[in-house]
Amino acid sequence: MIDKLPILSLLIWLPIIGALLVIFGSGQKHKGATQWLALITAGATFFLSIWALFEFDSTRYLMQFVEDEPWIESLNIRYSLGVDGFSYPLIVLTSLMTLIVVISSWNNVSNRISHYLAGFLIMGGLMNGVFAATDAILFYVFWEAMLVPMFLIIGIWGGPNRIYATLKFFIYTFFGSVFLLIALIYLGMQAGSFDILAMQQLVMPELDIQKLIFFAFLIAFAVKVPMWPVHTWLPDAHVQAPTGGSVILAAIMLKMGTYGFIRFMLPIVPDASMAMADFMIVLSLIAVGYIGLVALAQKDMKKLVAYSSIAHMGFVTLGLFISFSLVAGKHIDAAIMGIQGGLVQMISHGFISGALFLCIGVLYDRMHSREIADYGGVVNTMPRFAMFFMLFSMANSGLPGTSGFVGEFLVIIASLQVNFWIAAFAGLTLILAAAYSLWMYKRVMFGEIANEQVASLKDLVSRETIVMIILAVMVLAFGLYPAPLLDIMQPSVEHLIDCNLVSKLSPEGMCS
């Protein structure tokens, strides 16, 4: 039955329609009802994404659940959707995190809660659209549109300096998006269609043009990841964003950038990507080392986790860009390891960073401070919270048995095959991530009760506990048994290596 449903359209439009109903139905009288409507919508979307997972054929690399309708026929722009091993796990992640944000915001936002929840539902639908779109212009529309609810969420529900943060976020992303659009239009005209798969089939005989396109993609996607040095919007955005905004920003929005690398940059301009691989590896290692040190110096918990996010996303880009030299050296298994490691890191970081921002949110709701120095000895009053926060801090430092370990382990193992120094630099995360995560934990959680506010803290309520349990289960499950996730992605990864990382300077050797 499910194969007859336009499943991807449902995943995109169901939350958006639900959100519109929430907005129109909102008003003081129906506050409770609209909140429940938001929860039901988010729950149904997530349920749908899981249900479709059983129908998802994890032995194929081809697009599945395909939908294709004409949209703007004069320009040959189509409403075409489809998912493969790269995008479907991200859609499930998005649907889950949207649900989690709805649950966790239940009582914590007093100002226009229905609008707040609706914003997340719309964003969830649009983000699913980004991952599901197979038409480049459709992709671009979702890509830009999803920013609007995020701007609003930070701008309306954010902290005191929210306007600066929003503006900064806006300048960065807008700056990047413009180049993306130029590149997509150029490619569309070359390919005669905006179908992303058709763009991947283009022969690009001139390396210089490939490089121009590469840089257009790079600017757009690197801002989102974010990669050093276009990362400074992220700590500000996180600090000003409300908890839910931070969760979605860290868990999903950052993945848009690396998803762009996988969907567009590597397959469309492989020769330029290969030529620039060393450059990208260096940027990734700066993220791990430099940003790790910067995280160590932070006094604001949200800034610390924001910097830690940048450092962890460095492993995704590292895993992707070491694959060129591994493929060239015929280390195919290691190339798979690197790419798979990067992909797992994307999913895992979604859970862990989302969970850490929720943990900080739990503290912020009670104390209205993000300053590490305002805390101390929280474990005395919130033992249950302490347990979850410990688990997520350990996951953030890459403890084996948690999902945070899997990606970093695979990428480090693979990178030694490329170069000793890459592996050694990447391996520094073992020390740095543990240092900033556990030092923060020590200062916030351990010790004698620091002040009266800490003394009066109440432990997690059951709503918060449920959210923590869901994320804890995810973090542990994918740490102890990542095979199912890897298996879903495997055919797409192999296809990427076999067909998309080959030279496109001439039609020779390209897959048909």
Added chain:
Amino acid sequence: MQNQLLAIMLLPLAASVVAGLGGNFIGRAWSHRITIASVAVACGLSINIALGFAFGGLEAANITLYNWATLGGLKLQVGLLIDSLTVTMMTVVTFVSLMVHVYTIGYMKDDPGYQRFFSYISLFTFAMLTLVMSNNFLQLFFGWEAVGLVSYLLIGFWYKKPTAIFANLKAFLVNRVGDFGFLLGIAGVYMIFGTLDYAPVFQQVVQGFQDIDIPVSETMVWSGITFTCIGLFIGAMGKSAQVPLHVWLPDSMEGPTPISALIHAATMVTAGVFMVARMSPLFELSEVALNVILVIGATTALFMGFLGVIQNDIKRVVAYSTLSQLGYMVVALGASAYSVGIFHLATHAFFKALLFLAAGSVIIAMHHEQDIRKMGNLRKYMPITYITSLIGSLALIGTPFFSGFYSKEAIIEAVHHSRLAAADYAYYAVLIGVFFTALYSFRMFFLVFHTEERMDKHTRSHLRESPAVVWLPLVLLAIPSVIVSWFIATPIVSGSFFGDAIFVAKEHDVLSPMVEGYQNVWGLGLHAVQTLPFWLAASGVFVAYWFTVVKPGWRSVVDKKLSLVNGVLRNNYYFDKMYIDYFSAGSVGLGKKLWQWIDAGLIDSWIVNGSAKTVAAISGQVRKIQSGYLYHYVLVMVVGLLAFLGWVYWHALAG
């Protein structure tokens, strides 16, 4: 057998989860009942399997449990490897763990975190068993980090104590430095052998393989196998607290005493020794690595022994003793006498756990006073603790016929026969170490149990022997501390016990010459009085006796004469100062500077805000963006997009 093995491994985990998550619900008594029962079953099953290996002709087994990940042609699987080496470790771990569980009932009886403590030590037992029972590097690393996690949780068990939460962070981070090497070592294994399972790796070693080159600069190339072995050994240096990564172990004494016995003496800290023995086929391939191991081990054995002499905290004396003894085990590994290293690991586990638990018994009696200068003559009040401590100390210093004698003697002999470049240094280091072992052990012993009573009146009036749950484990550990070598020394040294589990290259074989002329354990014990180590140990005891009992005043004279040496020793050779003042403070300082100068300075105020200001200056309209209204955002985006679209179309059409 698979079900038994799974029961051994998973029962402690299940008990830990029950006591940890349901501790408040089931209460204190049921928490300790459940955890003790599960560890007792694990111990019983382990002994059963060990006996099967020793007498019943059980064969080594390699069992795959599940597929962790498939990456192209590479399968990473979780599984178990059971052979004589593994069962030795399993038996030691579960037995000591059981003793510590029972002891904890007495030691922690007034602690509000009672259930949490039982949960942690059972979790530790699970983690340690995963580590030793693994059949692949991935799971080894899991166990390796999991024991580190529990160690971290237990050192910081009293989380209100500033020293405890400093010590646990320090322990975790120093171990992470070791793990950095360990992970690169594992990456090296994959690079050379293309798999992370033990069996195919060892098979390739035996059948011949191609070493690879690891280029590190234009002119320098490392041998892959040496790189791998040294990487793995750096991991061992962290976990087994070898110089210069030893600094966390003395501080780990901030944790409750039962875990000092279990984790920081008997089991976790020996994980590095076990790992190197497990990897013997790899280490045999690299003499460079073996020499490194010899030097590090010998340095730890000797120089940490020096530090034991000047400590006044009863647990720190035992801690430095542990460091020194770990150095002995590592020396054995470097001399390719892996089985001897494991032998000392096993005997040390019993007598050192005994010494720690006895120290804990003293600490209970002294109302948590740990300074040995405030003790004295406790033999009058605590006869069982006294006798068992004496047994432990005699075993530690290598008194003939005690368990420690055979293992230590074997180490000294093994290094003596080794032909590696560093063997001479190591030989003299472990020899001199024997004197210092006896000196610090009996200095403490005399100060605690003999000499005049120096405690205050109140403490003295409450001095009494500890309850049965505390002294029973002491007695049960004292027995193997005496006798265990009588049964295992011959099969281990002759090489028959470990068989194929340990691989030694012919040119590194130091055990065969030792077996020549060896008759039995009694003969070796009687022969001891003619050997140098015996007299070194005896003179150590004598010097300790002289300076504590006969002429206690001489101590301060010596201190003054050697004030320079004393200063170096009191500061732990300045390792802590270097790490804390330069390494960690330097990292935080560097992070701050990078942040302020580059992130906030260069990128933000110069480029980002600069361009924002430029835009604002040009248009004057951008201020409206800040109004926060949706349509403004959309307006700006649409206008911008249209402008660029037009530009692109115009160019594209023109071109």
